Amino acid sequence: WGTSCSVTAASLAPTPCLAHGAQPWAWLQFSQSGQPKDYALPNASWSQGMLNLYNEFVEKSKDGTWKRIPSYRLMLPLLTPEHPCPFTHPDLMKLEGEKMSKDTRLFLRSLDEEGLGFEYVMFLNPSEKRMVTVYQPGPYLEGHPGFAHGGSTAAIIDSTIGGCAIFVAGRVMTANLSIDFKNPIPLGSVVLVDGKVNRMEGRKVFLSCQVWSADGQTLHAEATALFIHKPVG
Numbered sequence: 008w009g010t011s012c013s014v015t016a017a018s019l020a021p022t023p024c025l026a027h028g029a030q031p032w033a034w035l036q037f038s039q040s041g042q043p044k045d046y047a048l049p050n051a052s053w054s055q056g057m058l059n060l061y062n063e064f065v066e067k068s069k070d071g072t073w074k075r076i077p078s079y080r081l082m083l084p085l086l087t088p089e090h091p092c093p094f095t096h097p098d099l100m101k102l103e104g105e106k107m108s109k110d111t112r113l114f115l116r117s118l119d120e121e122g123l124g125f126e127y128v129m130f131l132n133p134s135e136k137r138m139v140t141v142y143q144p145g146p147y148l149e150g151h152p153g154f155a156h157g158g159s160t161a162a163i164i165d166s167t168i169g170g171c172a173i174f175v176a177g178r179v180m181t182a183n184l185s186i187d188f189k190n191p192i193p194l195g196s197v198v199l200v201d202g203k204v205n206r207m208e209g210r211k212v213f214l215s216c217q218v219w220s221a222d223g224q225t226l227h228a229e230a231t232a233l234f235i236h237k238p239v240g
């Protein structure tokens with residue numbers, strides 16, 4: 008785990024890794040194939056609009072320009088080309104005893120039932136240092152009646168640009184996130200969270216992000232952010 012985290016197809020592909028023992032990770036959900044459950048794949052709660060955008064980016068991924076980011080209940084920064092499987096990464100093994108309990112989950116993957124909370128899939132464009140998230144907020148994210156809570160919007164923005172910064176710079180933490188909320192996001196609608204790295208200065212990673220309706224007609228929010236590189240240890 009260094010100051011950079013290069014992206015390869017191998018690092019992003021689901022990796023069979025349960026040979027190392029599923030027991031410590033039994034709190035994760037596993038699919039019938041024995042792989043850790045990848046939540047960034049279509050499920051029955053996804054609307055047609057969500058599927059359409061997903062399929063659009065899957066199509067764009069065929070030439071390697073974009074890459075779908077698998078999503079588990081663990082944080083992805085522990086995936087690297089050297090350790091494509093989160094279950095075998097030494098940092099995780101260390102953290103497992105110290106910080107992680109069987110009760111912890113990645114915030115955006117905290118609900119068991121499909122469609123109630125954050126339904127999303129991220130696509131990375133490494134050459135543009137850009138991450139887009141196709142996102143459908145569910146009914147448990149309500150703020151004003153019928154609309155997504157601003158905190159949930161902040162969370163999906165933070166995770167989108169956080170994920171982007173991680174792929175570009177390595178392990179980072181959010182130092183500052185500034186959001187202008189322009190138009191409320193209806194629950195159950197589909198939006199595109201479009202974030203990118205603008206520049207890097209030493210340990211500082213500066214990003215921006217816009218949240219658009221699926222038809223591109225409504226700007227829901229725009230944000231700027233500063234992430235700081237923090238090497239493990």
Ligand SMILES: CCCCCCCCCCCC(=O)SCCNC(=O)CCNC(=O)[C@H](O)C(C)(C)COP(=O)(O)OP(=O)(O)OC[C@H]1O[C@@H](n2cnc3c(N)ncnc32)[C@H](O)[C@@H]1OP(=O)(O)O
Nearest residue numbers: 076082083165166169170171180181182183211233235237
């Ligand atoms: C893909 C799947 C994804 C899946 C999803 C995964 C993505 C998850 C993303 C979630 C990310 C989070 O929510 S992270 C959780 C929320 N964030 C936190 O809890 C961070 C708490 N804050 C901290 O730990 C710390 O303050 C840090 C790490 C931000 C910085 O501390 P530090 O490492 O000691 O660095 P420090 O010397 O203070 O600052 C370094 C430089 O940055 C500047 N700096 C520091 N903070 C600020 C600031 N707020 N605004 C301006 N500038 C700042 C300093 O002036 C300095 O500049 P100069 O003097 O060098 O010029």
